[in-house]
Amino acid sequence: MTTTTPDIPAVTGGVLLFRSCLISTEYPGAEAATKWLFERFGIEYTVHPEQSCCTGLGYYSELVPVATSVGLAARNACVAVEDGHPVMSYLCSTCYAINKKARNILQVPEYRAETNKVLAGIGREYTDEVAGAIRHSHTMEILWSAHDSIPDLIRRRLDGIKVATHPACHYCKVFPDEVVGDSENFMIPEDLLEATGVVKTGLYNEKTTHCGAGFRQRFVNPAISMAVTREKLRRLSQEHIDVLVHMCPNCAVQFDRHHEIIEDSSHEKYPFVHLHVQQLLALALGADPDKDCGVASHSQDVEPLLSRIGARNKVTVATGAGLP
Amino acid sequence: MRAGVFLCHCGGNISGVLDLEDLAAGVRGLDGVVAVDINQFLCGTEGHEMISKAVEDRGLDHLVIASCSPRFQGPTFERIARELRLGENAVAFANIREGCSFVHKDEPALAQEKARKIVRAAVARAQHQSDLPRSRTFLHRSVLVVGGGIAGMTAAEELAGSGIEVHMVEQSPSLGGYMARLSKTFPTEDCAMCSLAPRLTTTALESRVHVHSLTEVSAISGPPGEFRVTLRHKPRYVTEACVGCGECEPVCPVSYDNDFDFGVAQRRAINRPFANAVPATFHVERKGWSPCKTACAVHTSAQGYVALVAAGRFAEAYRVAAEPNPFPSVCGRICTHLCETACARGTVDEPVAIAALKRFVADEVGPTLAVSPAPVIHPEKVAVVGGGPAGLTAARDLAGLGYATTVFEAQPVAGGMLRTGIPDYRLPGATIQREIDQILALGIELRLGQRAGTDFTVDGLLDDGFSAVFLATGLQQSATVEIPGAELEGVQRAVELLREINLERPAAVGEKVVVIGGGDVALDAARSAIRLQVAAGREPDVTLVYRRTNVEMPANVTEVDEARQEGLKVEFLVQPTEIEGDAGKVAGLKLVRCELGDPDASGRRQPVAVEGSQFALEADTVIFAVGQAIVSDFLTGCEGVRLENGQIRIDRDTCMTARPGVFAGGDAATTGLYTAIEAVAAGRRAAAAIHNHLRGETLLPVWEDEQDTARPSDDELAAIESGQRVPMQMIDGLRRRADWHEVSRGYDAEEAVAEARRCLACAVCSDCGSCVRACPSGAIDLNEREWREEISVGAVIVATGHQEFDARRKLPLGFGRYRNVLTQSQLARLLSASGPTEGEVYRPSDGAVPRKIFMLQCVGSRDCQTTGNEHCSAICCLFATLHASLLQQHYPDAEITIGYTDMRTPGKGHEEYYRLVQSRGVRYVRGRVGEIIEEPDERLRVRFEDTVTGVKNEELFDLVVLSAGLEASDGTKQIAQVAGLQTGAAGFVKEYHPKLAPVDTQRAGMFLCGTAQGPKNIPDSIAQAKAAAARAISMLSSGFVLTPAQVASSDTAVCIGCGVCETACPQMAVTLTAGADVHALVDPNVCRGCGICAADCPSGAMQLGGFSDDEILAEVRV
Structure with missing residues (x-):
């Protein structure tokens, strides 16, 4: 299988790595791995102390009104543009979709005016300049824009490791026309790993089915939520994969935290693990599993996989772009 | 100006909002206005009379009509002005309906003010309106109908019935279009073919309809009335001599997934789409030459013999392999097989083992063939000097052409380098001797031990009654190398060493051998040296040194591997500098290591020490x-023959040397390329050239005219499951070096068939010639070529139809991935009594009759995602209903569910039909499906929500049928591009006006019907076809056409000839004149008055009639 995702231009103009509540609390290693990769790829980025929550979890659980979400999105856009890092890189698909949705709402003059009334209280304004400069990208897109450099950076081959993609709904389904590649067969995660020698799965049964989390559905309707997750786990085990790679912490929590619980309750075995794409790619490029990828925060035991790919053996990796 | 202003109530549409008396009062005093009047319906008879009277009484020369949009009733008033002899462009329109009363009815005061301005502006404009000239064009009473489906045939029938000649162009092999592929039609459930067949017959028999099948329109130029059309006729490979007996079809070894059956069944490469096809002749699906055929020096139809091997027809395969090449068993062993390098299968996994298959058929069939002498029919005798592959091939072809031929060979055996240069373990002497014997059996005389220049001379041959001589002496000695020590004892030359071995003369090598070189001869010498050492009871010690790397090495890679298994040592990137001697004998070799520098003339990178x-x-x-x-000793007594760079100089096109009657080829001549197959090719060319020379004509092509190479598309290649070639049995490396037995054992019949089945049939037709031999009327001509024809027609009707939406674009629905997911078109072929299964529906995965069937509507239609189309495809609800009904009646225990978005069944009898089918037990569920999942037993899991009841369902089905929507066919897109027609969503051709001119296109004289315009059912297509025919008839019946008045024209005094207008014109109506005083010229026959050129013109020279700058500025300045 060859790479199917179209090439996109290299990112220019400064990246703001948008921190995510779920990533920070559940899988901080995914953020660490992203930073590590940005440095390897020579992508200039910042993490801004003034960045606030995207409100996604609150909004989708009907706790936060839409005006609040839009207001915070406008504020975050102002922060990024003022700082000269107008390219948002979202680690979480919820952040991605809600900020992009807000961008569209802010194109309506009345809503923008209402929002700016509130922003005036903190001395900010969502102007045409901000609207023109801000760019909302999933981290997958930023990494893909630099994928040409991957072959030269590989330090641990992943030959024979079979990977499949769990496409994040809020990336693929909210703005399907803006997805890089095919929204119904999203391939960036596998295409990013292609050069490392992985075996790609491509399309599989239930690929477009969601993870089952559904924000509060996980707690309100656990039976349906887990049934959906189980169905997807069952289909993936038929594909004989080694790793399901993720691009959204919501999905990762649903799968990684509940994998063994579902195995126990269903008396089935799903012999594979879950990792964020950034973690697996960083491992292939020589990152440290603990320091750079935070594998200890996973509920599943990923040690057998790490041994298989030799990730417990140290490799020499340059510390930053431009260094030997 | 004496203008009359006429205001229209429009039955209250205008007067209900505007005060017309006030408007009339406002214009009464204006300059040039001599009459003002108001009427209830200006466009009616009363209004007509009022205008006529005013013109007559008041002597009006301009009319200002304040009424509806000129797009609506403009032509009516222009006609009135024309009848009153006011000329063209005498009417100014004030649109106070669509432009005012309709849109401002809530603000009457403001509307009144706007209307006053509109009317005043029209009066101002009328001041500047002057008469516009029109001219006549005479019309060809013939029509080009593009597309031979039901719409095109209907239009053709109507036109022919009116006495108009019709050129009907159809790109596929037969007329019939989509309808010919359907089973039945809704709502009457009558057989599609039964309705179509009579029309096919009448079209075929109608003398005024000229059917051009397998033809495309490649260009249309000229004005309406005399369009010049270029037709590109693709070859059918079957001539009109075909009587349709069908003898050819069963003998064809190639089957392919054909378009006519939408891939549900395979057809032979030679076929007829259906029994009633028009024309009734067969056709060959042939995409050119396969890559293997192009790559072969003698253009052997490798795909042909591979296909025949796959079919187990070995004798016929041998015939295909041996026809262009008298050495099939030789080439099956030692050929460089560029065919395999070119093989498309190589991009999937490994190329088909073409050479090994050739060897198999040659070994299997060759020895069984008895050859009888060829009759001598020409008086001239031909001498061939040199009995190698070039000489013997030429002799064979010349004998076949009827010449008495004699071969002179210097060695005691024939075969040239094949016999004396290649060791037995690669090519057994008995094998080549058999093929030589078969060549000689044609009646060729062979004189062995005859060396040119010594035993005879070329001059002597010509004096002795030979009319032509072919010099194919080869390169019979090793090239020398100038390095110190080359004269020492122990230095040997490969060609001479191999010859000694092959002629079973004494040959020996030392204990430590170094072979210098990287070609086949070097490897042959090295492996032979190993065998000589082993025979002498020593452990082999042979090193091959080559100055480049294994990538640049000319020798076959697999042979290097085989040699290593036998113990050969290989050193790459080293170059010898000196041979060291001791007492006159070789003692060692000094070398230097190299690296690769820049490429040389041959494109290979040069080694640098x-x-x-x-x-x-x-x-x-x-x-x-x-x-x-x-x-070069043959040059003695060989007047007029010259060498150039160590080879005989010949003319490339005639293969003749400077001496008339003396030809040369193979390694010895300047066209030689040092491989066996190139030598065979040279022999073939020489025989053709000698024949042409002796007969004094150009009877045979010397260099074959190559055809386009066919290759499977990337999509087709991606769909092929990868595997590997059938391995060939070899003698073990250590055992085989002990003797001279052939190393590889070849395939047996079972292995050969398995390997041959890996062929991808790139060109579909394999050029095996089986059909040519089977045809009793000699109707098959595989050498047919594409040709072009120019015709003139008065009008064009586009009826190029639609194609089914490619359901593979909806990935989650599994079409193309899961065998049991079909489309409605595929199901139509299965349900068709004349289809591949004669009306029986089988589940593709196991051939069982499906019991539970799900039909999914709106696949690719009513779909706003980028992979689908927004439009409703109009026919799918009833298409699915029809198929559900047919299945239900044919298989009463079938359970059929139709998942729909909305049921849309407008049209006569359609709703009733839907209810009838529903009452028969077909389940209709309103709900779309996101994904179809295949279970391990290949049943399909479908989840759908009944959005009427809110019930969620998840069920397993035996078969899923996708109601894939309609898109413009490739033919529609192609003709739109060629004819410059505008297209809209999904590629359908745009009509001139969606309501008022639904069968006209943007281009005058070009009309439109059927699904090329948009999705529609059969009766609507037929109705539209008749309308299009009527439009063409009304245009052509007058015999001439007036150019429109509102066309652009260029003021040559102002025009600067910049050409902006020429580029901008969508009709291609503007051209620039040639010569010094370059300026734009508009063809009024072609111009449709869009005005783009006038708007773009930087100098103001280009003006649009009726919309000149003066008229428009006067209007806007009010």
Whole structure:
């Protein structure tokens, strides 16, 4: 299988790595791995102390009104543009979709005016300049824009490791026309790993089915939520994969935290693990599993996989772009 | 100006909002206005009379009509002005309906003010309106109908019935279009073919309809009335002599997934789409030459013999392999097989083992063939000097052409380098001798031990009654190398060493051998040296040194591997500098290491010595294998023949030397390329050239005219499951070096068939010639070529139809991935009584009758995602209903569910039909499906929500049928591009006006009907076809056409000839004049008055009639 995702231009103009509540609390290693990769790829980025929550979890659980979400999105856009890092890189698909949705709402003059009334209280304004400069990208897109450099950076081959993609709904389904590649067969995660020698799965049964989390559905309707997750786990085990790679912490929590619980309750075995794409790619490029990828925060035991790919053996990796 | 202003109530549409009296009062005093009047319906009879009277009484020369949009009733008032002899462009329109009363009815005061301005502006404009000239064009009473489906045939029938000649162009092999592929039609459930067949017959029999099948329109130029059309006729490969007996079809070894059956069944490469096809002749699906055929020097139809091997027809396969090449068993062993390098299968996994298959058929069939002498029919005798592959091939072809031929060979055996240069373990002497014997059996005389220049001369041959001589002496000695020590004892030359071995003369090498070179001869010498050492009871010690790397090495890679298994040592990137001697004998070899520098003339990177890298190898024998050279003693007594760079100089096109009647080829001549197959090709060319020379005509092509190479598309290649070639049995490496037995054992019949089945049939037709031999009327001509024809027609009707939406674009629905997911078109073929299954529906995965069937509507239609189309495809609800009904009646226990978005069944009898089918037990569920999942038993899991009841369902089905929507066909897109027609969503051709001119296009004289315009059912297509025919008839019946008045024209005094207008014109109506005083010229026959050129013109020279700058400025300045 060859790479199917179209090439996109290299990112220019400064990246703001948008921190995510779920990533920070559940899988901080995914953020660490992203930073590590940005440095390897020579992508200039910042993490801004003034960045606030995207409100996604609150909004989708009907706790936060839409005006609040839009207001915070406008504020975050102002922060990024003022700082000269107008390219948002979202680690979480919820952040991605809600900020992009807000961008569209802010194109309506009345809503923008209402929002700016509130922003005036903190001395900010969502102007045409901000609207023109801000760019909302999933981290997958930023990494893909630099994928040409991957072959030269590989330090641990992943030959024979079979990977499949769990496409994040809020990336693929909210703005399907803006997805890089095919929204119904999203391939960036596998295409990013292609050069490392992985075996790609491509399309599989239930690929477009969601993870089952559904924000509060996980707690309100656990039976349906887990049934959906189980169905997807069952289909993936038929594909004989080694790793399901993720691009959204919501999905990762649903799968990684509940994998063994579902195995126990269903008396089935799903012999594979879950990792964020950034973690697996960083491992292939020589990152440290603990320091750079935070594998200890996973509920599943990923040690057998790490041994298989030799990730417990140290490799020499340059510390930053431009260094030997 | 004496203008009359006429205001219209429009039955209250205008007067209900505007005060017309006030408007009338406002214009009464204006300059040039001499009459003002108001009427209830200006466009009616009363209004007509009022205008006529005013013109007559008041002597009006301009009319200002304040009424509806000129797009609506403009032509009516222009006609009135024309009848009143006011000329063209005498009417100014004030649109106070669509432009005012309709849109401002809530603000009457403001509307009144706007209307006053509109009317005043029209009066101002009228001041500047002047008469516009029109001219006549005479019309060809003939029509081009593009597309031979039901719409095109209907239009053609109507036109022919009116006495108009019709050129009907159809790109596929038969007329019939989509309808010919359907089973039945809704709502009457009558057989599609039964309705279509009579029309096919009448079209075929109608003398005024000229059917051009397998034809495309490649260009249309000229004005309406005399369009010049270029037709591109693709070859059918079956001539009109075909009587349709069908003898050819069963003998064809190639089957392919054909478009006519939408891939649900395979057809032979030679076929007829259906029994009633028009024309009734068969056709060959042939995409050109396969890559293997192009790559072969003699253009052997490798795909042909591979296909025949796959079919187990070995004798016929041998015939295909041996026809262009008298040495199939030789080439099956030692050919460089560029065919395999070119093989498309190589991009999937490994190329088909073409050479091994050739060897198999040659070994299997060759020995069983008895050859009888060819009759001598020409008086001239031909002499061939040199009995190698070039000479013997030429002799065979010349004997076949009827010439008495004699071959002179210097060695005691024939076969040339094949016999004396290649060791037995690669090519057994008995094998080549058999093929030589078969060549000689044609009646060719062979004189052995006859060396040209010594035993006879070329001059002597010509004096002795030979009319032509072919020199194919080859390169019979090793090339020399100038390095110190080359004269020492122990230095050997590869060609000479191999010849001694092959002629079973004494040959020996030392204990430590170094072979210099990287070609086949070097490897042959090295492996032979190993065998000589083993035969002498020694452990082999042979090293091959080559100055480049294994990538640049000319020798076959697999052979290097085989040699290593036998114990050969190989050193790459080293170059010898000196052979060291001791007492006149070789004692060792000094070498230097190299690296690769820039490419040389041959494109290979040149080795460059690395300083200080000198080293030495111990050796007592050094064998040079660095090229071959000509032995030129045949030049004695050979007047007029010259050498050039060590080869005989010949003319490329005639293969003749400077001496008339003396030809040359193979390695010895300047066109030689040093491989066996190139030598065979040279022999074939020489025989053709000698025949042409002796007969004094150009009877045979010397260099074959190559055809386009066919290759499967990337999509087709991606769909092929990868595997590997059937391995060939070999003798073990250590055992085989002990003797001279052939190393590889070849395929057996079972292995050969398995390997041959890996062929991808790139060109579909394999050029095997089986049909040609089977055809009793001699109707098959595989040499047919595409040709072009120019015709003139008065009008064009586009009826190029639609194609089914490619359901593979909806990935989650599994079409193309899961065998049991079909489309409605595919199901139509299965349900068709004349289809591949004669009306029985089978589940593709196991051939069982499906019991539970799900039909999914709106696949690719009513779909706003980028992978689908927004439009409703109009027919799918009833198409699915029809198929559900047919299935239900044919298989009463079938359970059919139709998942729909909305049921849309407008049209006569359609709703009733839907209810009838529903009452028969077909389940209709309103709900779309996101994904179809295949279970391990290939049943399909479908989840759908009944959005009427809110019930969620998840069920397993045996078969899923996708109601894929309609898109413009490729033919529609192609003709739109060629004819410059505008297209809209999904590629459908745009009509001139969606309501008022639904069968006209943007281009005058070009009309439109059927699904090329948009999705529609059969009766609507037929109705539209008749309308299009009527439009063409009304245009052509007058015999001439007036150019429109509102066309652009260029003021040549102002025009600067910049050409902006020429580029901008969508109709291609503007051209620039040639010569010094360049300016734009508009063809009023072609111009449709869009005005783009006038708007773009930087100098103001280009003006649009009726919309001149003066008229528009006067209007806007009010």
